[in-house]
Amino acid sequence: MKSRTFAIIGCGKVGVTLAWHLAHIGYLPIGFASRRAASAHAAAESAGGGRVCRDPWEAAANADLVFITTPDATIAFIAECLAEHKGLKRGAVxxxxxxxxxxxxxxxxxxxxAHAGSLHPLQSFAAPTYPENPFRGIVMAGEGDDEALDLARAIASGFQAAFLKIETAHKTLYHAAAVAASNYLVTLLAASTRLLEGSGIAPENTLQVLLPLVRGTLNNIEKRGVADALTGPIARGDVATVEAHCRKIEQSLPDLLPFYQVLGRYTLPLAQGKVSADKLRELAALLGRS
Ligand SMILES: NC(=O)c1ccc[n+]([C@@H]2O[C@H](COP(=O)([O-])OP(=O)(O)OC[C@H]3O[C@@H](n4cnc5c(N)ncnc54)[C@H](OP(=O)(O)O)[C@@H]3O)[C@@H](O)[C@H]2O)c1
Structure with a gap:
């Protein structure tokens, strides 16, 4: 069977990573364009072939598959340029x-x-990544036209990633979920680190203290599911402890009190069924708006 040809527009961290891995699962590189020619040359070199073009529509013109991997704010403009200059094959994805x-x-x-789609690797790329396969075992979420979805699914499978189909109308909520799970975990640990430092732990030791706890919690979530993984004072209905936390945080790090309280409020429904309604009401009063 004839290999599919591909072009990459926007040769940065994700573009170069895709170029290398697509070439290694049998797609043929034929065109690269980027803001700077040097970036396009680096991508072509990593993919082992393909023409470096000044304009996106030249790079994409003969490709079966075109990845637009410019920054988000530029994607629509590049698509408009491709359409305007008739720089796409009929039937291309x-x-x-x-x-x-x-x-x-x-x-x-x-x-x-051409057919439009998106394929989002749920992975963080700090630099072009190869030969190590950064897609193996991750989720790649796709949506768009049927033909685009079919190819997106085949690429995810070639990369040994799990393909997740998203409804186009719900893509923003999907992304908000990813931000909450990944970025806000960092925020959570930043706040937790400040509380730990307030308790007298040296800054260089905080991660050593927190990471085993976080890993243990992730393990519990994996084994038991989110709702059953909750432990701690709210899960026990321990009003006195939550009250002591609030008082001490207010004295020592008052800006973190609303943070502690709002997360506590969102924790209460997870304790329903484990804790009496009276205790939940007392906890809710303590965790109310400060
Ligand atoms: N990085 C991640 O962790 C990650 C994860 C999942 C999804 N994504 C998505 O992947 C896409 C690419 O992100 P990235 O992290 O790879 O960004 P990036 O490293 O900044 O790369 C973007 C590339 O686009 C090129 N570019 C900018 N404007 C252009 C234009 N007008 N015409 C042609 N090329 C242009 C840049 O050019 P030059 O180098 O030529 O100057 C740069 O190399 C984004 O949609 C992002 O949301 C990123």
């Missing part, structure tokens, strides 16, 4: 990798008879 935006932002490519 155009994918972008943004988690926050849906395929609708590249709907203009349909004017050339």
């Amino acid at each position: 155009v994918l972008h990798c943004s988690g926050a935006l849906s395929s609708e932002i590249i709907a203009t490519v349909r004017r050339c008879g």
